[in-house]
Amino acid sequence: MSAKADFNNWLDRINKTETVDDRIIALNFGLFEAENGYTLYLTGSECFDEEDDTWATNIDFEPKEKYFVLSSSLVKGKEWQEVLTVSKELVTEYLNAVNLSNTIFKHVKAITIGFDDGNLIRIKP
Known part of the structure; x- marks a missing residue:
């Protein structure tokens, strides 16, 4: 199975x-680097502030399967900026490919992605 298919699954x-x-109005795909590579995680918040990324630290939703380790085939040898780009593309492609009315994404007004110690990039709307 491909790394993209693993992510979609x-x-x-x-x-x-x-x-x-x-009440969950924003979802964030966080990124961090661990010993075994890069990991994505998903959390949700009842608050969102376009001007202040600290809203993402207010965690009101955490799925049981919160973490996804990015396949080395996607990120091996890449700088953090490239890992962020690849991750953003994965999320964007997924959101564009599914019917959002049947997903956890249907009511949120913002979906973001970013490294824990960096700025968030807004994916939706």
Whole structure:
């Protein structure tokens, strides 16, 4: 199975097993580097501030399968900026390919991505 398919399956599993309360208005795909490579995680918040990224530290939703280790085939030898670009493309392609009305993403007003110690990039709207 391809790394992209693994990522899509991760989000599909979350969509099948989790529900997000209408109070969750923003979802964030966080990124960090660990000893074994780069990892993505998903959290949600009841608050969102376009001017202040600290909203993402207010975690009101965490799926049981919160973490996804990025395949080395996607990120091996890449600088952090390239890892961020690859990750953003994975999320964007997934969101563009699925019917959002059947997902945890349907009510949120913002979806972002970024490294824990960096700025967030808004993916949606």
